[in-house]
Amino acid sequence: MHGVMVMGPGPGYEKYPEHTVHLERDDRRIQVNFQGVTIADTRNAIMLHEAGYDPVAYIPRGDVRTELLSETSRETHCPFKGYASYWSIEVGDKTAENAAWAYPRSYEEVTDLADCIAFDKRFVEVAVVSEH
Numbered sequence: 001m002h003g004v005m006v007m008g009p010g011p012g013y014e015k016y017p018e019h020t021v022h023l024e025r026d027d028r029r030i031q032v033n034f035q036g037v038t039i040a041d042t043r044n045a046i047m048l049h050e051a052g053y054d055p056v057a058y059i060p061r062g063d064v065r066t067e068l069l070s071e072t073s074r075e076t077h078c079p080f081k082g083y084a085s086y087w088s089i090e091v092g093d094k095t096a097e098n099a100a101w102a103y104p105r106s107y108e109e110v111t112d113l114a115d116c117i118a119f120d121k122r123f124v125e126v127a128v129v130s131e132h
Contacts, residue, residue, distance in 0.1 A: 005114075012079025013063055022049040022079050029129040030057050031121050034066075034099075035091045040064040040119070044114055049073035050080070057126055058116035061102070062067035069117075074098050082106035083111065089123065 012019060024047045032040035037116040042063035048056045069087035076084045083105040099120045106114045119126060 005105045008108060009086045010080045010082070010109050013073070015079075016021075018051075019035050019080060019091050020049075020051045021109055023047070023110060024049065026057065030059070031127050031129050032057075033127065034068075034096060034123065037068070037091045037092045038065070039068050039089060040092070040117070046116055048110075048113065048118070056130050058102075058118045061115050061117055062121050064100075065075075069100055072098055076101075078103075080107065081110050087117075089119075093130065096120070099123040 008091040026045040026047045027043050028045075028047045029041070029043050031038050040059045040063055042059050044060050044063065046058045050056075060122055068089055068091055070090055072086045072088055074086040076086075078084065082103045084101045084103050089096045089099045098118050102115070102117045103110065103113045104115075
């Protein structure tokens with residue numbers, strides 16, 4: 001799984017035990033488009049529901065056109081999910097910097113996200129193509 005590492009439990013829960021992060025399998029067909037090009041297409045998304053945020057679709061890496069992504073040096077840390085790595089999306093002469101991310105070093109609560117990629121809706125269109 002592409003350098004995936006699962007760490008122990010998320011340390012954020014010690015300070016904020018009421019915080020919720022819930023993962024849900026989604027078998028609807030979901031596509032991610034950038035500049036009119038489909039960069040991801042799946043029926044195996046994992047929806048992340050986190051307190052205070054809109055749901056986010058995480059797409060299995062095998063359903064993403066990774067040749068359109070270029071890894072950046074950006075890394076962030078979430079005390080509930082782990083360490084995120086980022087990619088820019090490049091289609092033709094258009095680039096969206098740090099518009100995709102994954103948690104290859106994830107905490108136990110979200111290990112299913114470790115080999116999935118999410119996309120920033122400010123740059124891409126995430127569309128449900130069909131219900132089933």
